[in-house]
Amino acid sequence: MKKIVLIGRSEAGKTTLTQALKGEKIEYHKTQYVNNFDVIIDTPGEYAQTAGLGHALALYTYEADIVGLLVSATEPYCLFPPCCTPMANREVIGIVTKVDRKEANPEQAKRWLELAGCKKIFFVNSKGNEGIAELLEYLKEEGDVLPWENEKNQ
Template sequence: MGRILLIGGIGAGKTSLKQMLMNEQVSYRKTQMLDFSQVFIDCPGEYLEIPRFYHVLIDTSHQVSEIWALQDATKPRTFYPPKFAKVFNKPVMGIITKVDLPKANVEQATSFLTYAGISEPCFQTSIMTGEGYDPLRMRLEALNGLQND
């Protein structure tokens, strides 16, 4: 079974994205520790923002088939160090979140993800409009052979 590790800064939208894709109610609660579910491994944004936690992300990546790296489109900075995606021996997909907000700068977010060494296509998502979720659902199905009901 193909599990996915979600990484990204604090508030990037990892838990919301997971809730959307699992058809759960989208409600805000800060992630405090690694959170394992059948499909996703969600983690606190601190694990990316604080370098002494990088090893947790790297260790956890051994349990998944790919990594989804989120970048908040409204943030004028990134927490991904250059070529960070290359430390994982797994495919890393870029996801730009919060594209519905007026402050969103998709071009800048794309360049942050490129800087992080992510060459896969970047998906653009919004939990407000649902934009970008169909391609992610297809990706999930391809990975897990999940049936839509």
């Protein structure tokens, strides 16, 4: 799998998405430090929200193949400035989270990510497992076998 670093503000859904991508039970816990797993780097929202810590995020992008910018469909604003994706020397994708919420506005979140420079955008509901398969397919590399592909071969 291509390694992805997840970047977004606090409560954007980075840790919940990490759990969903790993096939784990969804349990809320606050990410206090950068969690560098095999193919996912889960970062605390404070790193994106604090100027002094933002530079650390840039360093973690070097350890990933893809940068995932997360915006919750329930957010009233977006942290990412227009045209910021060219600053990364990696592919940058957008991920709209919490699309299942009653107050969600996924189209607004999509427009913010497009304005930031994301060309490819995924819509996910991590708790309902919606959009997770599409994201995993995108991260898949030649030779990778996803769990549902294993079931087909048995």
